[in-house]
Amino acid sequence: MNAKVATNNPIIKFIKSIPPVVWITLVLISVFSMSSDRYLQFSNFSNMLVQSVPLMLVAFAQTLIVLTQGTDLSLGAQVSFVTVIWIYLTKAGVPIYISAIVAVLMSMCVGAVNGLIVSKGKIPPFIATLGMQNILNSISLLLTAGASIYIFNPLFHNVTQAKIVGLPLTVWIAALMFLITWVVLYKTKLGAQVFGLGGNQEALTLAGINLIKPSIKIYAFAGLLTGVSGLITTCRLESGQPVVGAGWEFEAVAATLLGGTSLREGKGGIGGTVFGVLLITILKNGLNVSGVPSLYQNAIIGMIILMSIVIDALARRAKS
Amino acid sequence: MMKNSIKNFKRSQSFYSFIGLALVFVIASLIVKEFLTFNNIITVLRQGSVLLILSTGLTAVILTGNMDLSVGAASGLVGCLxxxxxxxxxxxxxxxxxxxxxxxxxGIFNGFLVGIVKLPSFIATYGTNWVVAGLSIIIMNGDIIYGLPEGFTWLGTGYVGPIPFIIIVALIMVIVAYVMLQKTTFGRDIYAYGSNKDAALYSAVPIKKTLFSAFIMSGVTAAIAGILMTARLDAADSTMGDAYGLQTVAAVVVGGTSMLGGEGGITGTVIGAILLTIIVNVMNLLGITSFAQPMVVGIVILVMVLFDSYSRRRQNTTVKKDSKKSN
Structure with a gap:
């Protein structure tokens, strides 16, 4: 009886179709708006959008890999690696645009190696990428002796301050990368293979489809996304920082799961991931605006993210 | 019969780990002349004690086919507390x-996330790792504590005869873990769970209890390791457990316990932990910066896991060939 009413009433149907992530986001916004007057200002929201860009790109990468039933724990380290390589090479005299391209190419190579190890070596993606995470961290720390490295160049400032039609350039870049990822995922053969890898790998193998090449391409594409994220991060910090991306891989996994992509079935997409990232950014921003000491933030953010994943998983199971 | 058991030993992963250990030992004593002294061997064992204790608990979790990425942070939190x-x-x-x-x-928290909420264990425990590390920062308030009571620091620095007390604790922990995993129903349940969860369920293995016990074992060994770590350093800071997380995973995997669960055990883990400690010790003796350590540990993990996967596949094809022959 109840089910019948629900399917007939378009309002209830609409409410039911909204994923939990949107509810959690709304609850957070209302909690934070109560704790600070400045919270509900437009400038704060526009700020949050800009803050969310680097994580957004990493989360797109993570979503692609989760759709193949993998997880890439090296994505955060890739971002740090790119910021370090870009500044390091530029400092060594390479023209700034060339070193940017080299840094992104290197992170794509890192991705390709991940893909090769995972598919050809047939080892669990999280352990392969955990190994890669530590190798990259070492390289970043060795190149910088553990500290931030700086160069002075107006390019960084220009990138972060530029606006097109009222919106910051970095937000447009995120939108463009969203579009590219969307096209790759839904309009190309590679995208079909992503869903194939996540769906039934054995069936693909039996059908004589080689899984190695698509894996390499997907992880390399993830490397492209983290590369661009690394460049934007460098522009914002105007420096290369060996540990800046630590933990982003976890936040990206959380954003992906909260956005409705399933870890086990190869279902979902990057649309939901956008909301997942916004949720995490709102959370971080809200803690700052309401004056929670930074000392407490790691534990609180981790806890709330974990709780959200748990609530989401339980809600999903109750539905099915 | 005899030939078969030798063949089995040669096929087991611990055999390769043992050869690896022997090789690393020989290479270490050739390139560093301080390596093969009584004092340094005791130093290696003392350095390895914390890792060894952490690895015994993690072995139980990995044997169930799960992962616990929170052990490093857990030991740090207990030490700080x-x-x-x-x-x-x-x-x-x-x-x-x-x-x-x-x-x-x-451990119970991890067990809840994996057993009840049914999150993949490496995601759940990666999350726990962040939360627990964050709690350590809160407890320490950004400070470092030193100058602890002597009765406490003796645990980490005291001697019984010529042997450091911490080594004796590690040895006892290894024996306890070995007996628990190899000689008790709990151990059999863990192996059964790891090799085939569905079959274990049908043969009345208490699935949830086994999973929770494994995670609790990992949490408790992390706590003991954290206490000893703090006692040995006579100090605590919020990041002291961080490096151990990856090293512990490496020790268990290098020891030949399969990431898929159900295969391996404490013997291999002891070999793995000592092998890893020797590598770190040699890097220290050679004066290599600590920034390079994650890279070496990461490479060791990748090589061992690749090797494990490769030899497992080769083993599968030889088993198939053998069965063809008998047909």
């Missing part, structure tokens, strides 16, 4: 109990 309690004058035995309970709670 104990140091803070000792500083405020809480008696040592009470501190121990609180430390162990904290470890068990972290």
């Amino acid at each position: 104990c140091a803070q309690l000792l500083k405020s004058g809480v008696p040592i035995p009470v501190v121990f109990v609180i430390g162990l309970i904290t470890g068990a709670i972290i």
